[in-house]
Amino acid sequence: MYQVTNEQIINILKQESVPALGCTEPVACALACARCREELEGVPEKVEVLVSGNIYKNGMGVGIPGTGMTGLPIAAALGVICGKSCYGLEVLKDVSEGNNLDLAKELLERHAITVKMKTNVEDKLYAEAICQRGEDVVRTVIIHAHTNIVLVEKNGNVLVNREYQVATGKKQYRPELSVARIWKFIQEIDVNEIEFVLEGAEMNKAISNEGLKGAYGLQIGKTLQESIAKGLLEDDLLNNALIRATAASDARMDGCAKPVMTNSGSGNQGITVILPVVAAAERFGSTREQLIRALALSNLVAAHIHYYLGHLSALCGILIAGMGSASAITYLMGGSYEQVVNTIKTMCSNLTGMVCDGAKQGCALKVYSGVSAAVQAALLSMRGIKTNNDGIVEDDIEKTIRNVGLIGTAGMEQTDRTILDIMTKKGMEN
Numbered sequence: 001m002y003q004v005t006n007e008q009i010i011n012i013l014k015q016e017s018v019p020a021l022g023c024t025e026p027v028a029c030a031l032a033c034a035r036c037r038e039e040l041e042g043v044p045e046k047v048e049v050l051v052s053g054n055i056y057k058n059g060m061g062v063g064i065p066g067t068g069m070t071g072l073p074i075a076a077a078l079g080v081i082c083g084k085s086c087y088g089l090e091v092l093k094d095v096s097e098g099n100n101l102d103l104a105k106e107l108l109e110r111h112a113i114t115v116k117m118k119t120n121v122e123d124k125l126y127a128e129a130i131c132q133r134g135e136d137v138v139r140t141v142i143i144h145a146h147t148n149i150v151l152v153e154k155n156g157n158v159l160v161n162r163e164y165q166v167a168t169g170k171k172q173y174r175p176e177l178s179v180a181r182i183w184k185f186i187q188e189i190d191v192n193e194i195e196f197v198l199e200g201a202e203m204n205k206a207i208s209n210e211g212l213k214g215a216y217g218l219q220i221g222k223t224l225q226e227s228i229a230k231g232l233l234e235d236d237l238l239n240n241a242l243i244r245a246t247a248a249s250d251a252r253m254d255g256c257a258k259p260v261m262t263n264s265g266s267g268n269q270g271i272t273v274i275l276p277v278v279a280a281a282e283r284f285g286s287t288r289e290q291l292i293r294a295l296a297l298s299n300l301v302a303a304h305i306h307y308y309l310g311h312l313s314a315l316c317g318i319l320i321a322g323m324g325s326a327s328a329i330t331y332l333m334g335g336s337y338e339q340v341v342n343t344i345k346t347m348c349s350n351l352t353g354m355v356c357d358g359a360k361q362g363c364a365l366k367v368y369s370g371v372s373a374a375v376q377a378a379l380l381s382m383r384g385i386k387t388n389n390d391g392i393v394e395d396d397i398e399k400t401i402r403n404v405g406l407i408g409t410a411g412m413e414q415t416d417r418t419i420l421d422i423m424t425k426k427g428m429e430n
Contacts, residue, residue: 004175009185010193012177013296016303017200019259020089020146020267022065023252023359025051025058025312026075028127028146029115031091033076034083036131036138039154044131044138047107049076050118052126053420054312060423062359063255066095067104070255072115077104080131088147090259117424124312125265144310146265177304179327179344179397183337186297197295198288200261204248204274207258211247217254217361220368221247237283238375241276245371248275249364263299263321264306268363272321273298276371277328286332298328301344308405312356314416315408318363319351322370322377329378341397342386346377348400349387352407357419 020027029049037043049072051059059072067074075092082100083091095101107113118126127142141151152160212222221243227233228243248271252260260267261274277298281291302324309315323344330343350373354366380386387393392403 008175016264017299020262021093021259023062024146024265025055028142029072030075030079030083032127032129032140032142033079035085035140036129037080039138040133044133046132047113048130049115050128052121054124056117057420058359065255065257073113077107077113182300186293191289191292194296195292200274201278203261207251208244208248211251217250220364241279241371244275244279245271245367246364249367253361253363263302269317269321272370273302273324276325280329280332294328294332298324301327305401309408313408314412316354316356318366318370322374323347326374326377333382339381343377343381345387345393
C-alpha cells in the first residue's frame with residue numbers, strides 16, 4: 001500500500017491551514033472580481049457574479065470585514081475596488097485604506113453589481129465573475145477551493161486554464177491519510193518542522209480577545225465570561241474552551257477586521273480546531289512541544305475527514321473540526337491512539353446531521369455545540385467509555401469517517417436543496 005510521506009503530510013497541513021480575512025465564501029467572490037479587475041487594469045463599469053447555491057447560502061447574511069455590511073454584493077464591489085488576488089483569502093485586507101469602502105458603495109448605488117445563483121454548476125464551491133470596462137470583458141472562474149482560479153478569459157482569449165475534472169466524480173489528487181498515519185506522524189516528526197502551527201494559534205487568539213472586548217454578534221463568549229465572574233458558571237476547561245472559540249466566531253461572523261487561521265477553507269472550523277486545544281493546553285500546563293503536536297493532530301484529523309466531505313455541504317463542518325480538537329484534547333490528556341479513535345467515534349455518534357444553513361452570526365452557536373461535544377467526547381474516552389459498533393459507527397475508524405462523508409454528500413443532497421429553497425424564499429410569502 002502507498003505510504004504517504006512526512007513531507008506530504010506537512011504540505012497538507014500547510015495547504016489546509018491558511019489565513020483568511022472574513023467569511024471565505026464572500027472572499028471567493030471578491031477574489032474572482034479582483035482577478036478580473038487586474039486584467040482590465042481598472043475598475044469595471046459592470047460586474048456580474050454567478051455562484052453555486054452553497055456559496056450563495058453562505059454569503060447571504062455574513063458580515064464583511066471593515067464595512068458594517070453583509071452579503072456578496074459588497075464583497076464583489078470591494079473585490080473590484082481594492083482586492084488583490086495575490087493576497088489569496090486575505091484579498092480584502094486593504095478595505096480600510098483611503099476611500100475604498102465609499103467607492104464600493106457607489107458601485108452598489110449605481111446597480112453596477114449583480115449577484116445571481118447559478119444552477120447545475122460543476123461543484124458546490126463555484127464562483128464566476130464577469131467584468132466589463134469599456135469594450136473589454138474579463139471572466140474568472142473559481143472551482144472546488146476558495147482560491148482555485150481555474151479559468152481567466154479576456155475578450156474570449158484564454159489567459160489561464162487549469163484543468164479540473166469534477167464531472168467525472170473524481171477528487172483532486174491528494175496523498176491519502178488515515179488516523180493511524182496522522183498519529184504516527186505527530187509522535188515522530190521533528191517538532192521544528194511543524195512549529196508553524198503556532199502562528200494560527202496566535203492569530204485566532206487575537207480575534208478571540210477582540211471578540212471579548214467588543215459587542216460582536218451574539219456575544220456568546222462574552223456572556224460566558226461574565227457568567228463566570230458572577231459565579232453562575234465554573235471557571236473550568238469546558239467553559240474556557242467555549243469562551244475562546246465562541247468569542248472568535250462572534251467577532252468573525254460580525255465582520256471583525258482581523259484575520260483567522262482557517263482549516264479546510266473555513267474560518268470557523270479553523271477556530272474550532274485551534275482554540276479549544278489552546279485552552280486545554282493552558283489548563284493542563286502542557287509544554288510548547290505538546291501544544292505544537294496537538295495542534296498538528298487537530299488540523300490534520302479535520303483535514304483528513306473533510307477530504308470525504310468537500311469544502312461545502314449541507315452538513316455543518318463544525319462537527320468535523322470538533323473531531324480534530326477532540327482528538328487533540330485527548331492527546332493532551334495523555335490518551336492513546338485507541339482512545340483518540342474512540343473520541344472520534346463518539347463525535348460521529350453525537351453531532352452528525354447538524355445542518356449548515358449559511359454563514360451568519362448564529363454560526364457561533366454551532367461552534368459552541370461542536371466545542372462542547374469535543375470536550376465531552378475526550379473526557380468519556382479517557383474513562384474508557386466508547387461508542388459501540390452501531391448506527392453509522394463501525395469498528396474500522398476509516399470506514400466510520402467515510403460514512404460521515406457519505407451522509408454529508410449524497411445523503412444530504414435533498415436537505416441542501418431544501419435549506420437553500422427556504423433561505424431564498426424568506427420574505428416572499430405572507
